[in-house]
Amino acid sequence: MTTAFKSIGGIDSEALRAARIVEGVVGNAWATDAAGKFTYVTPSALSLLGTTLEELNSSSEEGAVGWKRLIHPDDYDGAVTMWRHCLKTGDHYNMEHRVLRASGAYGWSRSSGQPLRDGTGRIFAWYGTLIDGDVPSSAKEQFADVISDALENRAASDAPHLLSLVHPDDRTAAAHAAARAFWTGVPQVTRHRQLQLDGSYRWNETRSEPGYSVSVDIDDLVTDREPLASAGLDPSVENEAEPIRSAKVVESIFGNGWAFDAAGRWIYLHPFAQNSLGVTLEELNASLDEGHTAWRRLLHPDDYEQIAATWRHCLETGDHFNVEFRFRRASGIYVWARAAARPAHDSRGRIVGWYGIALDNDVYKKTVAALRGRERELSQLVDMVPVQIRRLTPEGEPIFFNKRLLDFFGLNDVAQLDRPGMSRMAAAIQSLVHPEDAARLLERLHHSLATGEPHSMKYRMRRADGAYRWVDGRWEPLRDHSGAIVQWYAISIDIDDEMRAQEALRDRERELSQLVDMVPSFLWRLSSTGDPVFFSKRMVEFLGLDIGEYERPGVSALAAAIAAVVHPDDAAKLEAALDRSLASGESFSLNYRLRRADGVYRWMSSRAEPMRNEEGSVVQWYGLSHDIDDQVRAEEALRSSKRQLEQMIDAVPLNILSFAPSGKITYTSKRYLEKVGSPPTHIEDFDALARDLAHPEDFPTMFRRASNGFATGQPFVNRFRRREKDGVYRWIEARAQPLRDADGAIVQWYMASIDIEDEMRAQEALRERERELQQLVDALPVHVWSWTPDGKLAYVNKRSLEDLGISGASFEDFTRVAQELVHPEDAPKVLSTSANCLKTGDSFIMRYRRRWKDGNYRWIEGRCEPLRDRDGTIVHWYQVSIDIDDEMRAQVALRERERSLWQLVETLPVMIECAAPNGEPIYRSRQLREFLGYELESLGGKGRSRLAGTLDDGVHPDDLAGVRASYAHSLATGEPYARRHRLRRFDGEYCWVDTRAAPMRNAEGAIVQWNVVCLDIDGEVRAHEELRLAQERLARASQAASLAELSASIAHEVNQPLAAVVANSYACQRWLTAKPPNIERAQKTVERIIRDANSAADVVSRIRALFKRSADAMAYTTLGSVIAEARDLIAEEAVRRRVRMDIDVESDLPIVALDRVQIQQVLVNLIRNGMDAMDSVAGDRVLGLRARRIGDAIQIEISDRGPGIEFPDRIFEPFFTTKEHGMGMGLAICRSIVESHGGRLWVEKNEPHGTTLVFTMPVEMKAAA
Amino acid sequence: MTTYNHMVFIVDDDVRIREALGELLESHGMRAIAFGSAGDYVLADKPDVPACLILDVELPDINGLDLQKQIAEGDHPPIVFITGHGDIPSSVRAIKHGAVDFLTKPFCDADLMAAIETAIAQDRERRSERAELTMLRQRYLGLTPRERDVLPLVVSGLLNKQAAAELGISEVTLQIHRRNVMQKMMAASLADLVRMAERLEIPITHSRRTGGN
Structure with missing residues (x-):
């Protein structure tokens, strides 16, 4: 890394060290070239971030910087934008953002950077820091070490302000500016000459702020000017004490310095500090006199004690002093600073004083504090x-x-x-x-x-x-x-x-739902608009309807529901009440009737409350209906009974008295007093009162009853005349009733009396009238009885008793007696009729016989009518019975005679009609009516006389003219009429009748009536006709049997298979002659030929079987009758062919079993054969038929006088014929029939000429069966 | 008769007869379809080729003669009757109504085949005539109304002049129409056209002598 730094040309070792110090101060430092390419990154930062320089300097095509991955996506845009801006403008870079650590977690970091400029002010590099919130403590340590190092190597004068690059003449001024900025926090602008790469100095203007400074090359502007000479404080260190000198040396590096003497007394503080803080050394040192350290006035009170302790310790031991504290700027704001001091030694090594520096680390401190706070917060957040x-x-x-x-x-x-x-x-x-x-x-x-x-x-x-x-x-x-x-x-x-909670809620909901369904009331819910949205289960069961089941198109759900379930009388009221509630949101309460599923309406007390949401608007309505039907009805009943009671009490004029059990009067009602007046003072008890007021005639009875009542404790009633106030006696009815206590002892008697005077008078009048009526009824020569509606005898008048010879019987018995009095023959009818009348209320009128006291029955006419009350209910039946015996007997005799005559006419097996002199029918006997099928009364009308109607409709149209003419003749002349014609029967059939009519004349000889007799002779005429038809039919049948048709049908039956055989044969022939022969098909065809030929043979067998009758069709018959039938069949033909039949059948021939039709056919065939044989005979054509018994057989011989038979042996062969049109089957079939009957058929020659065919029928048929 | 350009329909209630006839016809190289009743025959899909109907007089559903009468209206193949027991009135009636023959069962191979051949020849003739008539009708429908006016006049034998006068048009125009008629009707000559008109039953309304009606 040093190499990397060094490659940036022209940076002296001091500058390099400065950069290293920065790295040391903040832990993570970085440097880039002017274009932003990283040239150096602290190794710890690389490992913290898990990245390499290469990655940082890589850049994607999209122009994203290499460190994009490391910046939280949310912060990236801001950071990169800022960075690019700074690269362009040279502005300081300062961003807080989240950085992805190698651990995978994002952490907040502050990243800041500033440009390094060369002597011309051109930026040649950037360096910066990355202060990670997570590692403040290590940074702090390093920071402290840096300062220590700075103090140790006094000569190593590297500082952020690069004072070493400043022209020595301007250095003091620059340092002063830096110090001023530190102490005051106010940015300072200085102009000084700065060393350029070429070794020359150029004027720069530097703006210093507490942490950094910015220099601008202004050399071109100021070269002609003398730099501002610094006034005092020339670093002439020789004159000063060692601590001050050291301080000034350090100060020249950091822009700030101070010095103490060995006792810890201020001996030097930068003048700006003194100015800006507004203190003098003397003032600061003054606190020493007060027992404090010299720091007293500078520090934040909270920090002082700790700093003071450290300071004292250092003063005592000579340890290095390195602390952080807040000091108070002139502006009154406390800022964080780090101060360090070391002892200055003299040449002998003794401590002669202390020199030190102060560095502003306020921003850093606050950042760390903020980070730590945030980290704590986050950690708390995560934990909390x-x-x-x-x-x-x-x-x-x-x-x-x-x-x-x-x-x-x-x-x-x-x-x-x-x-x-x-x-x-x-x-x-x-x-x-x-x-x-x-x-x-x-x-x-x-x-x-x-x-x-x-x-x-x-x-x-x-x-x-x-x-x-x-x-x-x-x-x-x-x-x-x-x-x-x-x-x-x-x-x-x-x-x-x-x-x-959810589970509980669910349970609760289920419970609630059960509750809703279990409460013995009906719950319902309406939407805010009133549509029903819920009915509880009970309600659904009650109504038999659920939500929506009553819906009708075009009607609101509520209206439809009301229409469906609410009593029509209540519907309007309910709807109005609901509408009002829905509109106003007020609770709803109403009683109305609801229709139960079975159609019964029940009273419901219904209430509904709205449910509102937070805004107070109605969301739903909850309603409850409670069945109060029984209550309502009970209430109603109670109310009505109460009303009745009140009415009764108001309306009934009762006079009330009460007595003690002793008889003493205890109470008299007001009404009583008004009516009767106060009893005299001496009357105090019931006895006296009764004696005083009751009519003397009534008193004994009344008194007896009252005494009895009192004695027994039974309620009693008395009717008697009572004297009233005005002295007049009036009838009253007094009723007394005891009141008993719990033990049953009588406490009081109550007596209420009603005025019944009017009633009694009315009764009297009634009784009088009744007596009169009684006399009247008894005097009448009729029997007057009355019956109760249920058929009990209630009254019988005196005459009845006398006439019928009964007395003293109770009415119960009398009912029975009355029934017994009816003649046994009439009794059932009387009983049933009267029972019916009782049931229907119809009047009863009947004539029947009743037994008189002498034991004879006499005819009476009984009339019975109901008496009804206003409602129409029958109150009584009244019966009057009048003796009509004589009349009845005369009538009966008359009727009997008439009936016998009528019956005579009706039952005569002829049809009888009586007609007026003009021929109009006036009577027809039953036979005639039945024959015609209509009653006389239905005739006539339609402008037609009955006679014309009868003739037109009844007489056969073919006979009508003749009938009409001869009847008209008879009517005109009075001559008897007789004619046969067809008359239409009820079923539309015309029947032959023989009609005869004769006039009946009166004494003067004038015709008063025509009597017509009509005899049904249809059977006779028909029998005649049918005989003829049977002959024809049989003739035809015999002809059919005579074989032409038979043969045709045989021909058809046989022809079908034969035709198939022939066609198949042709086909077979063709297959065989084909080139090459089709053997397969020929074979198939031959098979069919065989099949069809067999089928033809079957047909023949069937025909044979036809004539082989079984015994089943046979019946025992006299052969004579069969012969007679055959003769009748052929008789006509015989006459036509001029053949005389000579038949001789032996009488008392035994009956034989035979098939009648077959034997008839045989006979007819043989007779006809005989006739045929004689066709050519000129002379006597006689056909003989003779039947006689020979042994155990009957022999029948049919003989003709024809030319005889040429081939007697062959004639029975089938298809042998001598006839031109014959089939040759006749004799063959005949023989087969005869043989099937067990007989024989043969032919004999007739002498002198002709043939006789003979066949036998065995008498004993068992053998032939 | 070796190609199947024909069809023989057999209607007989007796399966034996149907089989035997089918076999016989096949042995003669003829195609046949058999039906058990008149109803089956009437309802069946029948190929559109010259055909012959062999019809039993006694059928279960309808008398063969009655069937003949019923289908007489429509387009049906010539009929050869067969019967188990023929009577004279029936045969007369059948022949009168156009039956080709009336054969009594059992019948001779030669008689039946002759009758069938006659019937099919008849049907073929009838069909071709009908096809020709259809074609002629088509051609006639192709004529313009004016040409249809001209046709009867021409076939009536009127001179061009007379016909033109009749229609009130010039003789030249009429000649054009006449030529068109000949072409469209594809008549080789006037005589041919007259024959066609006859087939089409176009009445001869005019006579040359009177020059109009």
């Missing part, structure tokens, strides 16, 4: 902030825990965590983190370490006492300017209370 802080290496190893964290864990040092074979991080997590959280934390940490991402998580840490506490841990990396992670900072904040 309620945050647990730790620092980790980039690998995650903890290297620093702040005090809080250490306290928390109960550790003294991080190193205590170390465990053998384990990283410190793992050990820390294992021992300090809750086992449940450890794995997660470790994982997160590893993740962060790997990726460099900051992270945070909540986990539990174990406190010194073993308790785990929740913390919120966060960590993030500290990166250097290249982005590499230098360190991790991690903090954790104890959030245990918070977590626990």
